[in-house]
Amino acid sequence: MSVAIRGLGAVCAIGHDLPSLARAVRAGEHGLGPVRHFDVAPFAPVSLGGCVNDGAGCVAWAVRAVREAFLASGVEAAPARIAVVAGTTEGDDHDIPGVARAVAAALGARGPQLTLSTACTSSANAIGLGKDLLDRGDADVVVAGGAERLAKEMYAGFHRLGVLAVEPCRPFGDAFGTTLGEGAGFVVLTREAGDARAHLAGYGLSSDAWHETSPEPRGAGVARAIEGALRDARLAPAAIDYVNAHGTGTAANDDAEWRGVTAALGARAAEVPISASKSLLGHAQGAAGVLELIVGLLCAAEGTVPPTLRVGRGRPGGPPDPVATERPRPHHARAWLSSSAAFGGANAVLCVQAEPAPSAPRARRPVVIAGLGRAEVPAGARREDARWPELAGLDPRGTDPSGRACCVAATRALADAGLKVSGALRDRAGVFAGATRVSPESVEAYRASIERGGLARCSAAAFARLVLHGPTGLVSRRLALRGPTTTLAGGGLAGMLAVAYAARTLAHRDDADVMLALGFDERRVGERDGEGADEPEGAACVALRVGGDGPRVLGVGLTGPNDREGAVARALADAGRSRCEVTAWRVEEAAEHAPSLASAALVAEAAEAARAGGLIVVALADDAAACALVIGEES
């Protein structure tokens, strides 16, 4: 059933708060001007950005947006029942979980703090996951959104890929290229309708399994995410009245996206307006999904849809109605979609409805741990000595140690499960991952390329790997898994959270039948054979499927910072089991080294033990969340 969108908060190029954003959207203003917070001379003639221009960072914007959203929502809840889900590519100073941490601190929220880092789909995915937390009862209030600051290294990478426009971007228009932006946006979600602005009826995720930076050209990935969102919302394509597109303005994206929308909505696609808010805001990357949702919501409240500025004569074969007006256009949308797509091939689509959509919950499906796979370099061992035969078919070009380890672990998990993913099942097989940091080797390669040739000559290949989701995307390409995909960022239990999210996706949604859940870590450069060799590295993978033989994930519990006991209690309740039935407990501290790998490995070890029977509880906690899983046979 839908959840209520209660409060909104935003900081972006055309408004430092919601009222000013609403005014600017109403007036059809755009915020694309010369970037001032770093020197754009190396990128001449490219110079534009949709910038906030207040000297602050994205954490500060996130806190402002969240306070605004929370205040406006008027909702109240116990601190432990308020969850935060944030999406960001980099956060401030590469502290990816820092956004969620700061937001939770500002609100005094003590529920789970989760972070998604799938580049430009991060915040859309965060809002979708926020709905899941409410549906599962992990919280009574969820604050979800995202934040991104336009960093010069990121600007350099996009510039190097040749996708930045000299003039303000023209989504669906006849000149190609995007304009980057920045900002933060958050929404407050509750189960109770209250005085809701609108209702989030569903969401969908998918992977292109195609290329590091180019979208699947038919938009098949976008189409699958739309179909997932419609199924989640239990709506038919004919019910959709408007599409708020990702619409970056690049040659590849807009064509592929329109094809994908057409593939998913059929004849309906040509009947409804589709517009791109990036023509006003720029491409705010990790914050893009939420900011564009907010623009759509602001317009919907006034009975309009946002315009796409500067479409000009449009593209051959483009959408017939890109809302090529200078201001929002009157149009009543009862149900609409907001779509996002990212480097690495991740897609996320949100489905919004004006009225609440009550529906009976789906029957819970049994989730079986079908296979386990690990690819680890133990502490003290050298990476070079780990010879993984599973790498034989993998093109090593454009990969890093994180990605390679993930591919090996995933391949092993599928083999262990005896699972053959082919044909139509590929569309229903997904990959989730949890990670601590972006591959240090790729970060170093990118840094070195800038040192060598300057920002304007940075390495595009290394840049393409600078998203936390990179290795996850590689796995989905390598194994042609086109179902839901995401990457969680965390300091202690990201790998385990990936397993939990994947298990719930199979149990409660119906857009996947097989999920791989990975945790991975990579040693810091320069520490490989010295002190850092104390750290293990690699990936652990748990292959989950609906039904079949093997131990099951019977219950999932998710609670706030360091609340392991709470998580255990919730997981047992979810499983319908009591403490006295538990035969083994793996309630542990988050690992100091390689925590994402270790947390997925812990689940794998418990699952291995559960193959011999018994009921096992695994639990971990860190300063952001606690998670517990109940694994065993169905009683």
Added chain:
Amino acid sequence: MPEADEVSAIRTRVGLHRGTPVGVALRGEGAREAALRLCPSRLFLRDAMIRESLLLDEAGRPLADVLVAADDEDYLLLAEGLDAAGLRAVVDARLEGSRDVSVEDLGAGRAMISLDGPWAWSAVAAVLGPDLVALPYLNLFRVDAGLCLRVGKTGEFGYQLLVDEGAAEGLYGALEDAVAGHEGRAVGDQARALCRFEGWFFDPAHIPTGVTPIELGLGWRLDLERDWLGRAAIEERLAAPGRRLRCLLAPRPITMGEPVRLRGEEVGVVVRAAYSWTRGEHVIAALIDEPVGHGGVDFEVEDAAGATTRARLVAPPLLDNHSLHVDPRRHTFTARDEVALGPLARGPRAPEAA
């Protein structure tokens, strides 16, 4: 000249051709292993990806020019240079004892319809839908009629439609209309071969005796990290000095088999020569001693009339293909005048006749 008109269609509009495919589909758990056993190249194929490969004999000599495609779990091999029976004989012999793989003849009961030219995408899209415009080079999409492979061998946008015989007639007719609407035409094998030659694409119909991929400049199609049939011979060729296939331009017709001299010294031999309508001069493929086979060097060669003429070694590509300037995302055939096009022929020309 019909041939000149057909070449012009491929170079400036679109050329339509219907032929018989030769190929096999490798299916089953062992499909990838089988493909690796047959082909000496790297096979890092994402689903729907196509790569160029070869079939070699034990002496490392090419038997066929091969396209390998990953289609879900299957590997498809499309071969030129062997007929269906010949390919099947090689495949069956090589895969003897291979497990978990079944081999299906891809050509039986199927037709191959090809469209090549800077506007080929527009004609294909008109019949089979706009999605095909997005198909990147060396990838395949499934269409209702069968498979659409984006695999030109002329330097232009190229599409090959692998379809059931039953559907081929109707599809060909529809494409004929679309091609005519794009001012294109049906083209024959000869015109296609000529475009392939002046586009400097490997053509297995013209392999000089005894050469390996090394002499043919196809060393990049070999994966020397693993073993395959013919590998030992290839290693020998790599280690020894030798001749390499190079592209020369001459002002007068040249006969195959003529020696190529540099300052009087014999340094090579002509292995193929043809008149390029597009360039208005003769294109020569010659095996030239590697140390002297570089761009801008003028060689002496005897022309068809018995007189010595000069031939200049040049760097491919010989053409500034219109396909590199026509962008399906930007352009339409009706507004084709908006495409900024330079002369088709690029780079240095043949020296004046001596």
Added chain:
Amino acid sequence: MDEGLESHLAARREALERVRAMLVEHLKVPLRPAQIDLDAPLFGTGLGLDSIDAVELVVAIETEFGLSIPEEEAQPWMFRTVHSVVELVVARAEAGDA
């Protein structure tokens, strides 16, 4: 062989070796230099470079040969084969760019 021809060939042999080394080192082309034939195509097929590599290639050429190829001068055919890149860098060197 005369001196003019010798130096003509020497310039090209050297450029070829440098282009081959650049492809292996900077673009991680997984081939031995001798496998990278003069006429080998660079993109799509051939050495298997793709759209991401295209920008890397221009930077690598500029860095390796110390020249600058402004976007408006970069024609698609210039980067289609190893040979066309060799001729490009030799021509630039002869024109006094390097």
